[in-house]
Amino acid sequence: MMDTTPRKEQIFQTAGAMFSRQGYHATTMRDIARELNMQGGSLYAHIDSKEDVLWEIVERAAAQFLESVRPLAGLPLPASARLRRMLAAHVDVVTRNLDNATVFFHEWRFLGPARRAHIAAQRDEYEALFRRVIQDGVAAGEFPGADARMGALLVLSAGNWLYQWFRPDGALSAAAVAAQMADVIIAGLRCVE
Amino acid sequence: MMDTTPRKEQIFQTAGAMFSRQGYHATTMRDIARELNMQGGSLYAHIDSKEDVLWEIVERAAAQFLESVRPLAGLPLPASARLRRMLAAHVDVVTRNLDNATVFFHEWRFLGPARRAHIAAQRDEYEALFRRVIQDGVAAGEFPGADARMGALLVLSAGNWLYQWFRPDGALSAAAVAAQMADVIIAGLRCVE
DNA sequence: GACCTAACCTAACAAGCGTTAGTTTTAGAG
DNA sequence: CTCTAAAACTAACGCTTGTTAGGTTAGGTC
Numbered sequence: 286m287m288d289t290t291p292r293k294e295q296i297f298q299t300a301g302a303m304f305s306r307q308g309y310h311a312t313t314m315r316d317i318a319r320e321l322n323m324q325g326g327s328l329y330a331h332i333d334s335k336e337d338v339l340w341e342i343v344e345r346a347a348a349q350f351l352e353s354v355r356p357l358a359g360l361p362l363p364a365s366a367r368l369r370r371m372l373a374a375h376v377d378v379v380t381r382n383l384d385n386a387t388v389f390f391h392e393w394r395f396l397g398p399a400r401r402a403h404i405a406a407q408r409d410e411y412e413a414l415f416r417r418v419i420q421d422g423v424a425a426g427e428f429p430g431a432d433a434r435m436g437a438l439l440v441l442s443a444g445n446w447l448y449q450w451f452r453p454d455g456a457l458s459a460a461a462v463a464a465q466m467a468d469v470i471i472a473g474l475r476c477v478e
Numbered sequence: 479m480m481d482t483t484p485r486k487e488q489i490f491q492t493a494g495a496m497f498s499r500q501g502y503h504a505t506t507m508r509d510i511a512r513e514l515n516m517q518g519g520s521l522y523a524h525i526d527s528k529e530d531v532l533w534e535i536v537e538r539a540a541a542q543f544l545e546s547v548r549p550l551a552g553l554p555l556p557a558s559a560r561l562r563r564m565l566a567a568h569v570d571v572v573t574r575n576l577d578n579a580t581v582f583f584h585e586w587r588f589l590g591p592a593r594r595a596h597i598a599a600q601r602d603e604y605e606a607l608f609r610r611v612i613q614d615g616v617a618a619g620e621f622p623g624a625d626a627r628m629g630a631l632l633v634l635s636a637g638n639w640l641y642q643w644f645r646p647d648g649a650l651s652a653a654a655v656a657a658q659m660a661d662v663i664i665a666g667l668r669c670v671e
Numbered sequence: 672g673a674c675c676t677a678a679c680c681t682a683a684c685a686a687g688c689g690t691t692a693g694t695t696t697t698a699g700a701g
Numbered sequence: 702c703t704c705t706a707a708a709a710c711t712a713a714c715g716c717t718t719g720t721t722a723g724g725t726t727a728g729g730t731c
Binding site for chain 1 (some may be wrong): 677678679680681682
């Protein structure tokens with residue numbers, strides 16, 4: 286049973302799993318290598334530095350969030366329907382990439398200044414997508430008494446904290462989680478005054 | 479201007495600030511010492527190990543959460559009022575101890591197995607407090623269509639993610655944040671079907 | 672068989688880690 | 702001035718860190 290995945294990808298995958306469980310700084314290059322049955326130094330035939338590995342993981346995760354949610358933000362639907370689909374997409378990205386999502390949320394601050402700034406900018410853009418949809422709902426009378434800033438914060442808090450408790454083998458599927466979350470939050474945005 | 483705080487407390491305080499900004503593993507004993515104008519080895523006149531410092535910070539934070547919220551959970555009030563006050567207390571603990579709360583949420587997993595288990599148990603008890611109050615609200619007809627598990631998860635997601643974005647010098651006070659959060663979430667629990 | 676390339680290993684580097692032992696400094700009490 | 706005890710310093714310990722240089726191996730191409 287030969288694994289045909291390129292070695293470089295295997296490194297990213299293994300590093301993602303180990304960074305998520307032990308954290309970036311507590312994971313050694315030799316730890317990663319051992320998991321792949323090789324020597325620590327051999328990793329450097331495929332990658333340039335430890336931080337580059339972290340960057341690859343974090344940047345891919347950030348891109349996945351944006352690419353999944355951005356197309357939904359402008360759909361010709363009521364704000365509540367758009368918000369529901371955006372949250373579902375977010376939950377989907379988190380639950381399907383639990384390890385990398387965990388690294389994204391936990392370890393991005395260990396990137397160098399330039400890369401950290403790049404991620405921060407993407408995160409701000411992402412937040413703005415949610416804020417804008419809720420603002421649309423306020424303007425359209427769907428969420429008459431809601432505050433867009435707090436609404437977006439609430440949606441993203443729920444969506445982001447998810448990596449702390451979601452287990453793929455648990456009772457709730459990702460879709461069920463997303464639906465229940467959306468039910469309560471959207472009801473809240475509608476009914477609050 | 480002599481600081482009369484015992485050296486041991488100064489160490490916990492400085493370590494809390496540095497652990498929260500750089501993480502536990504990226505912070506050196508010599509880093510902490512430098513901040514206090516001493517040598518790395520001198521710290522060991524006051525503490526026994528680096529992990530003990532982390533433990534002190536995390537355990538104190540956990541105790542603060544429980545001690546602040548537990549007395550409110552059994553108050554003779556409607557569930558929605560109790561939940562509002564519990565969330566306010568939680569937000570208060572986070573915002574008044576931003577550094578230590580950050581360490582609590584981020585770094586507790588680097589404790590040894592026994593201590594980690596102790597914190598996990600306290601966290602479970604804490605979650606149950608919120609779940610039970612919402613369950614009370616469901617039973618009393620206040621939250622007729624709500625799911626207690628998801629409701630508690632939502633409250634705690636909002637309350638816990640707070641440390642990621644709250645800034646004491648920002649536009650929103652802690653009380654205002656807590657009130658807005660409670661407004662939306664309680665409206666959601668009431669109106670969801 | 673000669674050649675090439677990618678993948679890997681071995682061995683080491685300079686630096687930094689948490690921690691300790693022994694010594695010196697400081698400050699107050701008798 | 703002396704004694705004491707706490708607090709800090711110096712210097713090192715054994716180990717680990719990310720990373721590198723140079724040599725080895727395996728498989729495919731002319």
